[in-house]
Amino acid sequence: MTHPDQLAGFRSLGQATARAIVVRAAAHDRLQRTLLVHGPAGAGKDGFVEDLIALLLCTAPDSTQRPCNVCRGCREARLRSHPDLVIGSPESWRDDRSGTGSIVATARRWLAESAGAPIAGERRVVLIEGVDRANEQIQNALLKALEEPTGRHVFVLVADEVSRVLPTIRSRAQALRMGAVPREELTSWLIDRHRIPADQADALARISEGHSGTAAEFVKNPALVTWRRKAEHELLDLLGRGPADRFASARDMLDEASRLHAQPVAEADATQDEEGRRIATAFQRAGALRIVDAWISLARDLLVTNAGRPDLAPSATLELDVAGAADRIDTTRLPVFVGLLERTREGLLQNAAPQLALQVAMLSWPRVESS
Numbered sequence: 234m235t236h237p238d239q240l241a242g243f244r245s246l247g248q249a250t251a252r253a254i255v256v257r258a259a260a261h262d263r264l265q266r267t268l269l270v271h272g273p274a275g276a277g278k279d280g281f282v283e284d285l286i287a288l289l290l291c292t293a294p295d296s297t298q299r300p301c302n303v304c305r306g307c308r309e310a311r312l313r314s315h316p317d318l319v320i321g322s323p324e325s326w327r328d329d330r331s332g333t334g335s336i337v338a339t340a341r342r343w344l345a346e347s348a349g350a351p352i353a354g355e356r357r358v359v360l361i362e363g364v365d366r367a368n369e370q371i372q373n374a375l376l377k378a379l380e381e382p383t384g385r386h387v388f389v390l391v392a393d394e395v396s397r398v399l400p401t402i403r404s405r406a407q408a409l410r411m412g413a414v415p416r417e418e419l420t421s422w423l424i425d426r427h428r429i430p431a432d433q434a435d436a437l438a439r440i441s442e443g444h445s446g447t448a449a450e451f452v453k454n455p456a457l458v459t460w461r462r463k464a465e466h467e468l469l470d471l472l473g474r475g476p477a478d479r480f481a482s483a484r485d486m487l488d489e490a491s492r493l494h495a496q497p498v499a500e501a502d503a504t505q506d507e508e509g510r511r512i513a514t515a516f517q518r519a520g521a522l523r524i525v526d527a528w529i530s531l532a533r534d535l536l537v538t539n540a541g542r543p544d545l546a547p548s549a550t551l552e553l554d555v556a557g558a559a560d561r562i563d564t565t566r567l568p569v570f571v572g573l574l575e576r577t578r579e580g581l582l583q584n585a586a587p588q589l590a591l592q593v594a595m596l597s598w599p600r601v602e603s604s
């Protein structure tokens with residue numbers, strides 16, 4: 234007999250455990266009414282959530298064949314246009330608030346409206362993205378909504394950082410964790426699903442470190458690959474330079490990384506109001522996180538290269554002289570430095586000032602030893 238999760242028409246990659254949980258539950262009509270999809274940015278949550286919504290709204294008579302990807306329910310679910318799909322996030326509530334109304338009041342109203350009866354089918358899917366970015370008052374309002382007894386609503390909550398979701402929400406939800414997939418699997422997926430030539434697919438799979446969401450982003454936006462190569466090149470170059478150069482470079486790199494989302498930043502600059510500044514800061518933080526991720530990857534590459542396994546270093550595909558750099562620095566300090574970058578990452582997620590955080594890290598980036 235064929236395994237149920239091989240039959241289902243999932244289009245996202247991997248996540249075998251999460252997939253098996255929802256496909257089996259759906260086939261036996263035993264789905265929990267609150268599902269919490271979580272995992273780091275780039276782990277492939279968007280793709281999985283799209284499959285999950287199709288599964289929930291599919292009308293194929295045989296429930297083991299869902300999502301069938303041909304019925305109207307599946308098609309409208311994937312286009313996010315299904316009448317029984319409501320989508321909210323802290324960002325959408327902020328945009329929707331009227332005049333001086335608070336975001337909490339807007340979120341409460343949205344939650345009350347989303348509790349309405351389904352229109353087309355048997356159930357309504359309430360998708361909330363970035364639930365970990367919602368403040369405590371909103372999360373408490375959400376908890377109340379989750380406690381209302383109803384068999385006609387399924388809540389799909391999405392979070393990068395599950396630790397920032399209230400424990401009382403987590404305990405009511407079926408957790409579905411997204412993680413990295415093996416490189417070979419990611420390479421084949423890029424070839425089959427995204428029609429990328431094999432050598433290019435392998436290179437993208439390496440620098441994505443098994444994260445299908447990151448790989449999909451690289452495919453969609455080739456400028457990101459160019460940026461990544463340039464950023465890692467600059468960081469290698471800084472190994473031979475002093476604090477003044479490093480500080481200036483941190484500022485320039487941050488400007489460039491923030492501009493990867495050029496359009497919204499330009500608009501935000503134009504508005505010059507509090508909301509505009511908030512958006513500009515959010516993009517600056519996203520830029521800083523990109524730099525830190527590239528930096529962590531580069532530091533690990535230096536370590537594995539130094540340990541005699543340059544073939545394991547993803548940045549080799551970016552045509553960087555990692556081996557040359559590894560020979561010239563004291564690599565024994567790198568594990569501590571990676572720890573520092575991981576704490577920098579945490580700090581950025583908790584609103585640390587992006588430029589300052591990068592400049593502090595610059596001070597601990599090793600220097601080329603004088604011979």
Ligand SMILES: [Zn+2]
Pocket residue numbers: 290291292293299300301302303304305306307308
């Ligand atoms: Zn279907």
